[in-house]
Amino acid sequence: MSPAQGWQAVGVGILRWVGSPVDVNCTLVRGDDVALLVDSGSTREEGMELRRAVEKELGGQELVVVNTHAHYDHCFGDSAFPESAIYASAGCVATLRQTGPAQRREAAESWRDEDPDFAARLEAARIVLPTQPVEGEALLDLGGIKAQLLVTGRGHTDHDLVVVLPELGALLAGDLVEESGPPALEDSYPLSWPLALGRILALGPQLVIPGHGQEVGRDFVARQRDQMDQLAEWCLGELGLGTRVRDYRGAFTPAALRTALERAQQELSAGPSPTAPTGPPEDLLP
Ligand SMILES: [Zn+2]
Incomplete structure (x- = not known):
């Protein structure tokens, strides 16, 4: 314990x-x-x-x-x-x-x-x-x-909140960023998640503390954004709304991909988020 x-x-x-x-x-x-x-x-x-x-x-x-x-x-x-x-x-x-x-x-x-x-x-x-x-x-x-x-708008959940510490060049990301395993998709909005990560990156943090695992830098978050972007693309292709990406798996298990697909479908039928930020937040970090 x-x-x-x-x-x-x-x-x-x-x-x-x-x-x-x-x-x-x-x-x-x-x-x-x-x-x-x-x-x-x-x-x-x-x-x-x-x-x-x-x-x-x-x-x-x-x-x-x-x-x-x-x-x-x-x-x-x-x-x-x-x-x-x-x-x-x-x-x-x-x-x-x-x-x-x-x-x-x-x-x-x-x-x-x-x-x-x-x-x-x-x-x-x-x-x-x-x-x-x-x-x-x-x-x-x-x-x-x-x-x-x-x-930050929809991502890991529909209510994620991050803490930005401008004087320390740091950002506490909760589960929007995960280091010790692949991002958890159960309550996620896979189509919007990469946008939320883009908003984090736009703030320019040097140090990001994820919800689980070791602290990471901007590069790691950018890679996770790209990974979530590919997942979103794969979901859209599978749902007949984009080009089908064959053999995509990324870091996800087949079960996680099934969850992503279900969540993406629900996300599409839920319509736009009433609380989605309209643009990148004001840059508070130096
Ligand atoms: Zn979580």
Whole structure:
């Protein structure tokens, strides 16, 4: 249950803590006045462990929590931070309200054989809703460091939020970027995902911390954008809306490709996103 490594320094002023058994990144950014914790782990117990690690770092400094999206491994630890304001996209709040109990049940079920203790902790997770819903974007002044919370439009989910840290040249991407495995497609919008990655790249970050795995640079994100672009093209071809790309597989298993196709079909029938950004966001990074 304990992450073996504790905090790892990622660039200047950023600490990363890795959950277990789901290797989710929980990231701490410390300003002069306020500290920011991005994502809170999978269960209340994991959240409490994270909280103890945070308190050891911060002493009594004010802590604000951000959830990048509503998947359980990023936000079910929120209940360990009752004194903190919790920011998330408005879509994340709505999704968590709608899917939280089902996610808890399904996640517990999926871990039952492999890790029954973790499954029991998941089952007992108390789901709390983020207190500060963000529409579009919000700017937090941490003291010496600003954090821009930016809703990127459809991608890994329909409510992904990234945290841009202009002074540190860094961006916390949630699962819009994944390093330790191929991008997860279950709730995705495969046709829009490459556009969301394009928006991230337009911000010019030097350092990107993914939802899972090691920190990466711009090149990695550009490659993932290209990969998602090819996946979108493949989906359109399969659905009769473009040139058929034969033998495409990329980094995805046949099962993942079937998921991508189903999601692309749903994306097309869902129509345009009501919250899609219309252009690249203002360039905040130097
Ligand atoms: Zn996710």
